[in-house]
Amino acid sequence: MLPFVLRRLLSIVPLLLIVSAVTFFLLQYMGDPLSYYLQGNVTAADYERLSKQFGLDRPVLVRFGEWLLDIAQGNFGASLVSGRQVRDLIAFHFPNTLLLMGTAFALTIVMGIPLGVISAVRRAKRTDYAITAVSIVSFSAPTFWTGILAIVVFSLWTRQRGLPYLPSGGMYDFIEGPTFASIARHLVLPASILAFSMLARYVRYMRSSLIEVLSQDYIRTARAKGMPERRVVYKHGLKNSLLPIVTIIAVDMPQLMGGALITEQVFSWPGMGRLMVDHAARADFPVLMGILVFVSVIVMLLTVVADVVYTLVDPRVEYR
Numbered sequence: 001m002l003p004f005v006l007r008r009l010l011s012i013v014p015l016l017l018i019v020s021a022v023t024f025f026l027l028q029y030m031g032d033p034l035s036y037y038l039q040g041n042v043t044a045a046d047y048e049r050l051s052k053q054f055g056l057d058r059p060v061l062v063r064f065g066e067w068l069l070d071i072a073q074g075n076f077g078a079s080l081v082s083g084r085q086v087r088d089l090i091a092f093h094f095p096n097t098l099l100l101m102g103t104a105f106a107l108t109i110v111m112g113i114p115l116g117v118i119s120a121v122r123r124a125k126r127t128d129y130a131i132t133a134v135s136i137v138s139f140s141a142p143t144f145w146t147g148i149l150a151i152v153v154f155s156l157w158t159r160q161r162g163l164p165y166l167p168s169g170g171m172y173d174f175i176e177g178p179t180f181a182s183i184a185r186h187l188v189l190p191a192s193i194l195a196f197s198m199l200a201r202y203v204r205y206m207r208s209s210l211i212e213v214l215s216q217d218y219i220r221t222a223r224a225k226g227m228p229e230r231r232v233v234y235k236h237g238l239k240n241s242l243l244p245i246v247t248i249i250a251v252d253m254p255q256l257m258g259g260a261l262i263t264e265q266v267f268s269w270p271g272m273g274r275l276m277v278d279h280a281a282r283a284d285f286p287v288l289m290g291i292l293v294f295v296s297v298i299v300m301l302l303t304v305v306a307d308v309v310y311t312l313v314d315p316r317v318e319y320r
Contacts, residue, residue: 005304012300019296020071023289024064030283054080067289076293077286081279086290089275094294096171097271099183100190101260107195108202113245115199116206121233123211131203139200147193147266154189169268190267194260198252205248209241246309249302 051057055066070077076086119131155168166189167173172182213219214237222232261273268274272291279287 005308008304008307012297012304015300016293016296017068020068020289020293021064023292024067024285025060027283027285027288028060030280030285030288071293076290079279079284079287081282081284081287086286089287090272090290090294093270093272093275096269097260097264097273100187100194100264100269100271101256103187103191104194104198104260105256107191108198111195112199112202113206116203117210117233117238119203119207120210120214123207131207135200135203138196138198138203141197143193143197143262144266146196147190147263150189150193151266171270186267186269190263190269193266194256194263198256201248201252202245205244206241209244210237213237213241243310246306249306 055063078085115131119128122128151168154166158165167186171186172178176182219232219236222236260271261276264271264273265277276288276291
C-alpha cells in the first residue's frame with residue numbers, strides 16, 4: 001500500500017505542471033489585468049510603467065517560468081488589483097468555503113445514503129417513486145434558481161408575514177458579530193441548497209448499487225438461513241454497496257467547488273468561489289492562478305485518499 005501511495009503522490013507533480021501550464025496560458029486571453037487602472041486618468045506612460053512593475057511586458061514563457069519558481073518557494077504572488085498576497089487571500093477565504101462545503105457534504109451524505117437505501121428496499125413502490133421524483137428535481141434544478149427561490153420563500157416571504165425567517169446573505173450579522181449562532185443561521189440556506197443540488201447523484205447511485213448487491217448469491221444464502229431482512233440489508237448489503245459512493249465522493253469534489261462558487265454568489269458568502277468571480281471580472285491572473293492551483297492540489301490529494309479508502313471499505317481491493 002505505501003509504495004502505491006508514494007507513486008500516486010509523485011504522479012501529482014507532472015499532472016499539476018500540466019494543469020498549471022494550460023491554465024496559465026488560457027488566462028492570458030481573459031483580458032487586460034491593467035484595465036482596472038484604466039478607469040481613472042491613466043496616461044500611456046503610466047500604463048507602460050505599470051506593465052513593467054507587474055512584469056506584464058515580458059514574454060509569456062518567461063512569466064510562467066518565474067511563476068513556477070515563486071510557487072516552488074511557496075510564494076503565490078500578489079493581487080494586481082488590491083496588492084494583497086494571494087496566499088493571504090486564500091487563507092482568509094478558504095476556511096469559509098470549507099465550512100460551507102463540509103456542511104453541505106455532511107447533509108448530502110446524511111440524506112442521500114438513507115434515501116438511496118429506502119428507495120432500493122422499497123423498489124417499484126410509492127416510496128421509491130416519491131424519492132425518484134425528488135431526485136429528478138434535485139438533478140434538474142439549477143443551483144442559482146433554487147437559491148433565489150429559497151431566499152424568496154424562507155427569507156422574504158416569511159419575514160413579510162411575521163414568521164421566523166432565515167438570513168438571505170452574508171456569513172454573519174454585523175451587529176451580533178461572528179458568533180456561532182449567527183454563522184449557523186446564515187449557513188442554513190446556502191448549505192441546504194448546495195446539498196440539495198448534489199442529492200440526486202448519491203440517492204441514485206446508492207439505490208442502484210444496493211439493488212445489485214441484494215441480488216447476489218450470498219445475500220440469498222443469508223435470507224435462506226432465516227437472517228432478519230434488516231440485518232441482511234444493513235450488515236451485508238450496505239457495506240458492500242458503498243464502494244461506488246467512495247468513487248463519487250472523490251469525483252464530486254470539483255463539482256462541489258463549482259456548486260459552492262454559484263451558491264456563494266447567490267448568498268454573498270465570503271468564500272473562494274466569490275473571491276474567484278470577483279477577481280476573474282478584473283482579469284487578476286495571480287489570484288486566479290493561486291486559486292486554481294490550490295483547488296487542483298486538493299482534488300488530486302482527494303483521489304489518492306479515495307484509493308486508500310477503497311481498501312478499508314472492500315478488503316478484496318489490493319494495490320501492488
